[in-house]
Amino acid sequence: MTHPFQVPHKNIQRGDLIIGLITSQFNCIFDEIYFHEYPKMKFFGELIVMPKNYQHALSFLFAVKEINQNPTILPNTSLGFHIYDSYFNSRTTFQNTLNLLSSWERIVPNFKCDKQKNMMTVIGGLDSEISLQMATVLDLYKIPQIAYCVFSPVMSVETQLPSFYRIMPREEFQYVGFVQLLLQFQWTWVGIITGEDDEGEKFLRILNQMFSQYRICTALIAKIPNLSYNLDLLGFLRHTKIASISLTTSKVKVFVLNANLQTVACLKWLIYIYTMLEDITQTSMGKVWIMTAHWDFSSQTFHRDFDIHIFHGALSFAVPSNEVLGFTKFLQSLNPKLPKGDGFIRDFWEQAFNCLFSYSNEDMGSIYTCTGHEKLDSLPGTLFEMGMTGQSYSVYSAVHVIAHTLHKMYTSRPKHRGIVEGGRQEPPSLQPWQLHFFLRSISFNNTAGNTVYFDENGELTTGYDIVNWITFSNQSFSRVKVGRMDPQALPGSEVIVDKEAITWHRMFNQVLPLALCNDYCSPGNSKKRKEGEPFCCYDCVPCPDGKISDQKDMNDCFKCPEDQYPDKNQDQCIPKIVNFLSFSETLGITIVCLALFLSLITALVLGTFIRNQNTPIVKANNRELSYSLLISLLLCFLCSLLFIGWPQTMTCCLRQTAFGIIFSVAVSCIMAKTITVILAFMATKPGTRMKKWVGKRLASSLILGCSLIQASICAMWLCIAPPFPDVDMHSLAEEIIVGCNEGSVTMFYCVLGYLGLLAAVSFTVAFLARKLPGSFNEAKFITFSMLLFCSVWLSFVPSYLSTKGKYMVAVEIFSILVSSAGLLGFNFFSKCYIIILRPGLNSKDQLIRRA
Structure with missing residues (x-):
């Protein structure tokens, strides 16, 4: 009669040294335990089989067979085994673990007899719960347990279960x-x-x-x-x-x-x-x-x-x-009618092939009878595979780890052993606890070519x-x-x-799946977290002006480098264009041509006056002041060229100072001409003392004095905060303005202010003298020229402040050219007309008659 604790699914092979294995192939319902009778195992309902898990036991058998047939690993020593199932149940796991430790026939814990099997180590279980249940028993006896579960038990293995090893990488x-x-x-x-x-x-x-x-x-x-x-x-x-x-x-x-x-x-x-x-x-x-x-x-x-x-x-x-050679052939040789002692194969075969053996008393509702010649390779991979699975390979490796550990122990012990029946040497007397030292230091290449060794935690590295x-x-x-x-x-x-x-x-459709709370934010947008949602959920908001995002799903937009600016989609930075008034561009060429043309006209006028210097009309209009005015206007036209081209330190310092001083000389000349005309008429009155003021001395003093004041302002400017080349990255969004920084804006407006003061005085004086006799009076022409001059420079200030870059420079050049051209035209056009086209009017008689 079968002992009540004997289980139906087991596989036993005797040997000098025994290795135990707890597999997890069957799942079923057990009866309740009542203490009024001897505990026994009884299944209720259908026995559920995990067919693929049978391969774990088969890989174990194959490894043991390999080692027993290899004379170099454990010579003169045979490995035996005991295989039981856990049934995914705590009670049977504990029971079958005790079966591994007890005598051949019955469970008698803590008692050894002559028939006691020499259990050296145990392999199992499949999951962490089964492994932990086994370990709580095996660790008491310091029997090494090599688990092939993926996750280690919840408790600390290295401190609480020192006999526990895993033939798996770390969790x-x-x-x-x-x-x-x-x-x-x-x-x-x-x-x-x-x-x-x-x-x-x-x-x-x-x-x-x-x-x-x-x-x-x-x-x-x-x-x-x-x-x-x-x-x-x-x-x-x-x-x-x-x-x-x-x-x-x-x-x-x-x-x-x-x-x-x-x-x-x-x-x-x-x-x-x-x-x-x-x-x-x-x-x-x-x-x-x-x-x-x-x-x-x-x-x-x-x-x-x-x-x-x-x-x-x-x-x-x-x-x-790796592929294990010979394993597939080993599987193909299986036959449920041949093995003796394998308690697993019958139930595996019936459930895997959905058939019944003729001697089976179970009723599975199947119409097929198992012949034993069914082919394992005909089963779907979900039920059974002919190649060794990863978990089966772990069991296979675990057996080789044990064999090589035993081999290492044998080679480190004295070789004097007795002779047993059959002429074989008596296997050495080994205790399971002795394996731990060698297990922790084992390292070898298995038959699949992989190096196997444990780390300090008893896990594969x-x-x-x-x-x-x-x-x-x-x-x-x-x-x-x-x-x-x-x-x-x-x-x-x-x-x-x-x-x-x-x-x-x-x-x-073979497109990389998206695993996001919401779609990616496209470039040009940034993520804004949704209130009350996880941080992976967000809205996409456009970047603010002046910022970009050039990648998907950016947390924040960022500014472009100073020399770049965002494009219209705000997803990339574009290099800024360098903005300065160049000699090579259309605007620069136009201004240069206009300045040179006006300079040429001024030079021609000056040449005409010099050639006709002894004529009445040249003399009557104060010849020396006319020369000074024409030369200053010529320099005014030419100084506009300083504003064109790449700014240099020298040109930046000369631009405004040369413009201010030269224009001061020109306006001073006009003011001197006007005052000279007034004094000349006043000196013609009987009994006047104004004759002593009429002459070159007063005119020269006015020009020199007024010019020195402007020169002093410019000198102070150059000493305090001179203009310098500068780069403005921010005034224009898409351009880098290269120009001259005025240094001190206050001094710049002082120069303009003083020039405006001279122009206002000149305009006032000319306006008051406009009704004097025309033949000897330039006041009318000076009035119109100064009116134009003042109008240009009054409109210059708002225009200058409202423009940026090269157009600001162009506004100032335009003001210089227009105001200078106005002075030239109003003051000298009529005289040149008479000198060149109406020379008959250029006589003293004609001038006296007109007067």
């Missing part, structure tokens, strides 16, 4: 990988799906903290309860209603999934129920799934017809693995591969390695992804 590498992967694709609006257990809470807590640190928003959190088979369907639907609605109808396109078996199984139920209720296809629910290394597309048998296309294009982390999962219409799939998570890389560059190699879900 935090995946968290870093999630963050770096999301940042590379600029996904900031993502959902998190995890189980409603301690492992799920830890996953959620750490991931939320890292997302917040790197400004990634958690748009949705779906906590999925572990699928319990003693939970009634209505209760399950009620418990998962909110998660189902939020998961399937949400606009969130990217989900990070803690893809352990229980969570994935429940997730499939949620998707199946929603699609049934809403009458839509699963394929139409396009999502991007980013999953932990648990994921291997494993399905329970009742998910046989589940549409796997919803996971098309998913990304997952995976333990780096490798990183993770990033795998893209591609599904096909026949329910098959393939893995495509598209990247790598390297923990040894520089911070921020741990994840390397070939984006071009990724195949996305068909809903995205």
